[in-house]
Amino acid sequence: MVARVPRSRLRAVNSEFGAVATAASGAARPSAAVIGGGPGGLMAAEVLARAGASVTVYEHMPSMGRKFLIAGRGGLNITHSEPLEQFMTRYGDKQNALAQSVSAFPPESVQAWCESLSQKTFVGSSGRIFPLGFRATELLRSWLVDLETLGVSLQTSHRWLGWDQATGALLVAADEKNSDPIQPQQLFPDITIMSLGGGSWQRTGSDGRWVPKFEEMGINVHKLRPANSGFLVDWTAEFITKFEGMPVKNVSVQARGNPVRGEMMITADGIEGGCVYAVGRELRAACDAQGNTVMLIDLRPDLRVEQVEQRLSTAKPKESTSTLLRRTIGLPPVAIGLLREATKNVLPRQAFDMAVLIKSLPLQVVATEELDRAISTAGGVAFEELDDRFMLHRLPGVFVAGEMIDWEAPTGGYLLQATLSTAVAAANGALSWWEEEHPTEM
Numbered sequence: 001m002v003a004r005v006p007r008s009r010l011r012a013v014n015s016e017f018g019a020v021a022t023a024a025s026g027a028a029r030p031s032a033a034v035i036g037g038g039p040g041g042l043m044a045a046e047v048l049a050r051a052g053a054s055v056t057v058y059e060h061m062p063s064m065g066r067k068f069l070i071a072g073r074g075g076l077n078i079t080h081s082e083p084l085e086q087f088m089t090r091y092g093d094k095q096n097a098l099a100q101s102v103s104a105f106p107p108e109s110v111q112a113w114c115e116s117l118s119q120k121t122f123v124g125s126s127g128r129i130f131p132l133g134f135r136a137t138e139l140l141r142s143w144l145v146d147l148e149t150l151g152v153s154l155q156t157s158h159r160w161l162g163w164d165q166a167t168g169a170l171l172v173a174a175d176e177k178n179s180d181p182i183q184p185q186q187l188f189p190d191i192t193i194m195s196l197g198g199g200s201w202q203r204t205g206s207d208g209r210w211v212p213k214f215e216e217m218g219i220n221v222h223k224l225r226p227a228n229s230g231f232l233v234d235w236t237a238e239f240i241t242k243f244e245g246m247p248v249k250n251v252s253v254q255a256r257g258n259p260v261r262g263e264m265m266i267t268a269d270g271i272e273g274g275c276v277y278a279v280g281r282e283l284r285a286a287c288d289a290q291g292n293t294v295m296l297i298d299l300r301p302d303l304r305v306e307q308v309e310q311r312l313s314t315a316k317p318k319e320s321t322s323t324l325l326r327r328t329i330g331l332p333p334v335a336i337g338l339l340r341e342a343t344k345n346v347l348p349r350q351a352f353d354m355a356v357l358i359k360s361l362p363l364q365v366v367a368t369e370e371l372d373r374a375i376s377t378a379g380g381v382a383f384e385e386l387d388d389r390f391m392l393h394r395l396p397g398v399f400v401a402g403e404m405i406d407w408e409a410p411t412g413g414y415l416l417q418a419t420l421s422t423a424v425a426a427a428n429g430a431l432s433w434w435e436e437e438h439p440t441e442m
């Protein structure tokens with residue numbers, strides 16, 4: 001448990017990955033409670049511990065970093081190699097709010113940090129950056145060993161329950177097997193970092209149950225919404241029987257913004273996949289505003305309308321439409337199925353009309369998938385609630401990091417990058433705040 005520790009000199013630390021504050025020599029060691037053992041919490045703990053703080057991480061699951069491990073299952077995309085200016089645009093209207101933290105701990109620092117844990121990184125053909133081992137398992141294992149070596153106390157099965165209204169203490173309870181949590185303990189750390197994650201994949205521990213606790217303290221939290229999630233489509237039984245689980249490769253999709261190329265997947269109740277996620281913010285906003293919206297799919301993004309028309313004009317006598325579409329422009333059955341689905345099986349007869357349809361097939365989406373199935377979460381603690389050190393205006397000494405803050409980004413390494421950058425910023429912010437608060441101890 002976090003307790004005030006005897007005065008001793010803070011170690012002046014310059015971490016090998018370069019963005020850790022140098023704590024003032026002569027100050028007492030602050031005690032720090034980090035709530036949440038995901039990558040945000042663990043990174044904050046590392047920065048604080050390297051600066052000499054006495055750190056305890058409280059995680060309510062039986063092990064740390066469960067979502068981080070899930071993220072690594074299909075390849076842990078830790079960041080992206082594109083130029084920082086372009087990189088920041090991925091955070092949309094939150095790019096300014098994140099600019100300082102991401103430029104202080106940019107993609108190169110994430111790579112250097114990874115390599116400091118003996119996990120060399122490589123840049124994939126799409127510019128995405130991965131650890132050589134591809135998965136998160138080794139990285140997390142080395143990270144936890146490193147944290148313990150730094151003296152961080154890792155408390156699993158410890159649940160944060162909120163703040164005590166009378167004393168302002170953090171309420172943390174250890175889970176007892178097969179029973180309710182025991183009576184919570186009241187903790188008074190010098191510094192608190194909250195990194196409780198979003199609300200998707202609840203089985204990893206990120207259950208969003210922190211939201212009402214923050215709201216009780218008067219903190220504005222924007223509703224948690226699915227991001228990088230699928231969308232629901234009212235498929236006909238005939239279509240879904242044939243095409244569920246099939247990828248539609250090399251398409252370009254468009255909501256209200258720019259078209260995005262990639263692959264999408266047909267699911268039992270809708271669509272998902274990289275290019276769908278990339279236009280998800282616009283689709284979600286349109287669904288919220290209108291109840292449903294139309295996504296345009298270009299089934300042959302490499303050909304212009306005239307080229308498609310010209311090829312379709314070479315129909316042979318008695319050739320079926322499906323054969324024509326396959327022979328002349330290489331459309332696979334699932335793409336032809338989409339054309340039939342969108343037109344209620346009344347395909348245009350004229351080559352030009354068919355070409356226009358192929359280049360901008362309207363697909364009606366009716367809603368986002370449920371939050372739990374999303375890769376990440378939009379919404380969270382409003383930036384107006386935070387100062388530029390990521391400290392809550394209403395709760396001095398309490399800092400917030402990671403996905404629980406109101407930003408979102410597409411897949412591509414941008415999620416972990418912002419999580420780690422905000423964690424470094426919150427921890428450094430906490431150290432500088434604490435030094436200011438204790439001038440006589442320095």
Ligand SMILES: Cc1cc2nc3c(=O)[nH]c(=O)nc-3n(C[C@H](O)[C@H](O)[C@H](O)COP(=O)(O)OP(=O)(O)OC[C@H]3O[C@@H](n4cnc5c(N)ncnc54)[C@H](O)[C@@H]3O)c2cc1C
Pocket residue numbers: 035036037038039040041058059060061064065066067068070071072075076077078079158159160161195196197198200201204205206207208209210374375376401402403404412413414415416417419
């Ligand atoms: C399938 C999938 C694939 C992904 N792939 C990638 C990828 O390749 N690249 C990428 O950049 N991102 C990826 N992500 C997203 C990435 O994993 C998250 O953005 C990241 O984990 C957020 O880190 P965090 O520390 O903010 O939150 P989390 O990782 O959610 O950690 C929060 C922690 O807080 C704990 N907690 C919650 N409430 C309490 C409480 N009351 N008391 C104590 N502890 C509590 C939770 O158990 C959890 O361990 C993926 C996500 C998923 C689901």
